[in-house]
Amino acid sequence: MQKWNENEVEEVKKLNEIKYDFVTNVKPAYQVQKGISRSVIEEMSREKKEPDWMRNIRLKALEIFLSKPVPTWGPDLSELNFDEITYYIKPEDRKANNWEDVPKEIKDTFDKLGVPEMEKKYLAGSVAQLQSEGVYSRLKKQWEDKGVIFMDMDSALQKYPDIVREHFGKVVPPSDNKFAALNTAAWSGGSFLYIPRGVSLDLPVQAYFRMNGALEGQFERTMIIAEPGASVHYIEGCTAPTYSQYSLHAAIVEVYVKEGSKVRYTSVQNWSDNIINGPTKRAWVEKNGRMEWVQGSLGSKITMTYPSSILRGEYASTSNLNVALGIGPVWKDNGAKVIHAAPNTSSKVVAKSISGKGGMSVYRGQLRINPGAYNSKASVQCDALILDDISKSNTYPHNEILEESASFSHEASVGKISEEQVDYLMSRGIREEDARSLIVLGFLDDVLKEIPLEYSIEFNKLVKLEMNKYGAVG
Amino acid sequence: MDSNVLSIKNLRVSVGDKEILKGVTITVKSGEIHALMGPNGTGKSTLAHTIIGSLRYKVNSGEIMINDINLKDLQVYERARAGLFVAFQEPVSVQGLRFINYLRTAYTSLHPEERLEYKKFVEEVKELLAYFGLDSSFIDRGLNDGLSGGEKKRMEALQMLILKPKFIILDEIDSGLDIDALKVVSKAIGRAKENGAGIIIITHYQRILDYIKPDYVHVLINGRIAESGSGDLAKLIEERGYEYYRGGEIDAKVE
Numbered sequence: 089m090q091k092w093n094e095n096e097v098e099e100v101k102k103l104n105e106i107k108y109d110f111v112t113n114v115k116p117a118y119q120v121q122k123g124i125s126r127s128v129i130e131e132m133s134r135e136k137k138e139p140d141w142m143r144n145i146r147l148k149a150l151e152i153f154l155s156k157p158v159p160t161w162g163p164d165l166s167e168l169n170f171d172e173i174t175y176y177i178k179p180e181d182r183k184a185n186n187w188e189d190v191p192k193e194i195k196d197t198f199d200k201l202g203v204p205e206m207e208k209k210y211l212a213g214s215v216a217q218l219q220s221e222g223v224y225s226r227l228k229k230q231w232e233d234k235g236v237i238f239m240d241m242d243s244a245l246q247k248y249p250d251i252v253r254e255h256f257g258k259v260v261p262p263s264d265n266k267f268a269a270l271n272t273a274a275w276s277g278g279s280f281l282y283i284p285r286g287v288s289l290d291l292p293v294q295a296y297f298r299m300n301g302a303l304e305g306q307f308e309r310t311m312i313i314a315e316p317g318a319s320v321h322y323i324e325g326c327t328a329p330t331y332s333q334y335s336l337h338a339a340i341v342e343v344y345v346k347e348g349s350k351v352r353y354t355s356v357q358n359w360s361d362n363i364i365n366g367p368t369k370r371a372w373v374e375k376n377g378r379m380e381w382v383q384g385s386l387g388s389k390i391t392m393t394y395p396s397s398i399l400r401g402e403y404a405s406t407s408n409l410n411v412a413l414g415i416g417p418v419w420k421d422n423g424a425k426v427i428h429a430a431p432n433t434s435s436k437v438v439a440k441s442i443s444g445k446g447g448m449s450v451y452r453g454q455l456r457i458n459p460g461a462y463n464s465k466a467s468v469q470c471d472a473l474i475l476d477d478i479s480k481s482n483t484y485p486h487n488e489i490l491e492e493s494a495s496f497s498h499e500a501s502v503g504k505i506s507e508e509q510v511d512y513l514m515s516r517g518i519r520e521e522d523a524r525s526l527i528v529l530g531f532l533d534d535v536l537k538e539i540p541l542e543y544s545i546e547f548n549k550l551v552k553l554e555m556n557k558y559g560a561v562g
Numbered sequence: 563m564d565s566n567v568l569s570i571k572n573l574r575v576s577v578g579d580k581e582i583l584k585g586v587t588i589t590v591k592s593g594e595i596h597a598l599m600g601p602n603g604t605g606k607s608t609l610a611h612t613i614i615g616s617l618r619y620k621v622n623s624g625e626i627m628i629n630d631i632n633l634k635d636l637q638v639y640e641r642a643r644a645g646l647f648v649a650f651q652e653p654v655s656v657q658g659l660r661f662i663n664y665l666r667t668a669y670t671s672l673h674p675e676e677r678l679e680y681k682k683f684v685e686e687v688k689e690l691l692a693y694f695g696l697d698s699s700f701i702d703r704g705l706n707d708g709l710s711g712g713e714k715k716r717m718e719a720l721q722m723l724i725l726k727p728k729f730i731i732l733d734e735i736d737s738g739l740d741i742d743a744l745k746v747v748s749k750a751i752g753r754a755k756e757n758g759a760g761i762i763i764i765t766h767y768q769r770i771l772d773y774i775k776p777d778y779v780h781v782l783i784n785g786r787i788a789e790s791g792s793g794d795l796a797k798l799i800e801e802r803g804y805e806y807y808r809g810g811e812i813d814a815k816v817e
Contacts, residue, residue, distance in 0.1 A: 512654045513664070515614050516725065517642035517671035526667065530659030530704060 149272035244280030278308030283318035299328035343371035375401030396425035414447035444475035573624035600782035645728030655706035748773030
C-alpha cells in the first residue's frame with residue numbers, strides 16, 4: 089500500500105497522545121484506602137464535611153449497591169473487582185475560580201486539553217475536575233448577576249444545601265441500577281447548574297472530567313435545574329490516560345427541565361481504552377419543556393449508557409442523538425430511554441454506530457407511551473455500519489406503545505461501506521482510506537452536525553485516524 | 563494550452579472469463595473531442611472503467627498512457643491525479659457526505675500544489691450549479707443523495723468542469739437527460755474542451771452530437787473499433803444503424 093501519507097497519520101497520532109495520553113504528576117492531597125466499605129464512605133463524608141443527611145443517603149445507597157448483582161445482560165464486566173478500586177482521590181485542597189490560582193501541574197494538564205482556551209473562546213462558564221474533585225470552576229459575571237449558579241457539586245452542597253437536598257436522588261434513585269447505587273454511595277465532584285426562571289444562557293457551559301490513574305474510580309454527580317422558561321446548553325468532555333489496568337467511571341446526571349424550559353446536554357467522551365464507563369443520565373421534562381441529549385461516544389473499553397427522558401408534562405419533548413464508535417476490543421452499549429407519561433408529548437431518537445476491528449456496538453433502547461399519553465409521537469432510528477467481518481452490531485429496541493392515539497415509528501439499518509462508493513470517491517483523486525473516512529463521517533453526519541464545532545473537529549480527526557490505522561482493505 | 567496525450571494501445575480487457583475489449587486503440591490529445599459510439603454491450607463502459615482502473619476489469623495486454631506515464635500500476639486515485647476524470651453512467655450516492663466537502667477534498671487531492679481559497683471555491687460551485695440549472699442547496703446535500711438521474715448527470719458534468727482534469731471520459735452522460743439538460747451539458751463539454759481537456763464522449767445515440775460536434779468518431783463493435791472517422795461519421799452511423807457493422811467488421815482506422 090502507498091506510504092506517502094504516513095507522516096500525516098503519525099501527526100494525528102502524536103497530537104492525540106499529547107492531547108490525552110499523559111499523566112498528571114500530582115501527589116494527592118488526600119485519598120482513601122482502596123475498596124469500598126461503610127468506613128470508607130464515612131471517612132469520605134467526614135473529609136468533605138458533609139451534613140448528616142448526605143452521609144445517611146450514602147450509607148443507604150451502599151447497602152443497595154452491595155445487595156445488587158453486577159449486570160450480566162450486556163458487556164462482560166467480570167474483570168471489575170470492586171475491592172481493588174480507589175474510590176476517592178482528592179488531587180488538591182484548594183478549589184480555584186481563576187486558572188492562575190490552579191497549581192501548575194494541574195493547570196498544565198487542562199491547558200494541554202485545551203480547556204481554558206475553549207472557555208475563553210465560547211463558554212459562559214466552566215468546571216474542571218481531576219480525579220475525584222473539581223479543581224476549578226468559573227461562571228462569567230453577567231450570568232452570576234442573573235442568578236445562574238455553576239460550580240462543582242461538593243461546593244454546591246456546602247453553599248446551597250437546600251436546593252441540593254430537594255433535588256438529590258429524585259430523578260435517579262440509588263435503586264435504579266448497581267452503578268447508580270455505587271455513585272450515590274461514593275459520589276464526589278460533578279457539576280451543579282442552576283438556571284433561574286426565564287434566564288437563557290446564550291453560550292454553553294462546560295464541565296471537563298479528567299481521570300488520571302489506573303484502578304481509579306470517578307463518580308461525579310451532576311445536577312442541572314432549569315427553572316420555568318430557562319434555557320441552557322451544557323457540554324461535558326471526558327478523557328483519561330491509558331493504562332493496562334482498568335478504571336471505573338460511573339456518573340449520575342439528574343436534569344430537571346421545568347415548565348417551558350429547554351436543556352441541551354452534549355456529552356463527548358473520549359476515554360482511554362481501559363475505562364469502564366457506566367453513567368446513568370436522566371431528565372424529568374415538565375409541560376412544554378424540551379430535553380435534548382447529544383452523545384458522542386468515542387473512547388472507553390466498555391460503555392453502558394442510556395440517557396433517559398421522562399416526559400411528565402403535556403407537550404414535553406425530547407430528542408436523543410447518539411454516535412458510538414466501537415473500534416477495537418471494545419463494547420459500546422448505548423441507547424436511549426423515553427417514557428411518554430403525558431398527552432401530546434413527542435420524542436425522537438437517532439442512534440448511529442460504527443463497529444470495526446472486532447468491536448461491538450449495541451443499541452439498547454426503551455420507549456414507552458403510557459396509556460393516556462394521547463396523541464404522543466415517537467420515532468426511533470438506529471443505523472449501524474460494520475467495517476469488517478470480525479465486528480458486530482446488535483439492536484435491542486424495547487418498545488411499548490400502550491396508548492392507541494399515539495404514533496410511533498421505528499427504523500433500523502445495518503450496513504457496510506459499499507465498494508462502489510469507495511471506487512467512485514477514488515476516481516476523483518481521493519485515497520482509499522480518506523474515501524472510507526468520508527463515507528463514515530457522512531454516515532454520522534446527522535448527529536455530528538449537532539455536536540459543537542470544537543468536538544466535531546475532534547471526531548473528524550479521530551474517525552480519520554481510525555480509518556487510517558485500518559489501512560486500505562478490500 | 564497544455565498539450566497532453568492519452569493513448570490507448572491495443573487494449574484487451576476481460577471481465578471474469580470473458581474478453582470484452584479485443585484490442586482497442588484510440589489516441590486523444592488536449593482539446594480534442596472523440597465520440598465513441600456503439601450498440602449496448604459492446605464494451606464502451608468497459609473502456610471507461612478500465613481507463614480509470616476499476617479492479618473488476620482485467621487488462622490482458624496493451625497499454626494506457628498519459629504522456630509518458632503508463633497507468634498500469636497506478637491505483638484509481640492515482641489515475642485521477644494523473645489527470646483522468648470519468649463521469650459515470652450511474653453515479654453512486656453517499657448519504658451525509660456533503661457535496662461541497664466531497665468536492666473540496668477531491669479538488670485538493672487533485673491539485674495539491676494549489677492553495678484553495680475556500681470562499682472563492684464555494685462561489686464557483688454555486689455559479690456552476692446555477693449554470694446547470696441545479697438548486698444551490700445541493701451544495702450542502704449528501705453527495706447525489708436523493709437526486710434524479712438527470713440531476714446526477716448534471717452534477718457529474720459540473721465536477722468535470724471544476725476539477726480541471728486533463729482527460730474526460732463521459733460514459734453515456736446523455737442518457738436520462740431532457741433536451742434542456744442535454745443542451746447545457748453539451749455546452750459544458752465545449753467549455754471543458756476550451757479549457758484544454760481531451761474528451762471521450764461514450765454514447766449509444768447520435769443525439770448529443772447534434773449539440774457538441776466531435777472531432778473524431780469511433781464505432782465500437784464487439785470489443786473492436788469497427789470504424790473511425792471525422793465528426794461527420796456520426797450522422798452516417800445514425801443513417802446506417804449499427805446493423806451495418808454486424809455483417810463483417812471493417813478494419814479499424816485510427817484517427
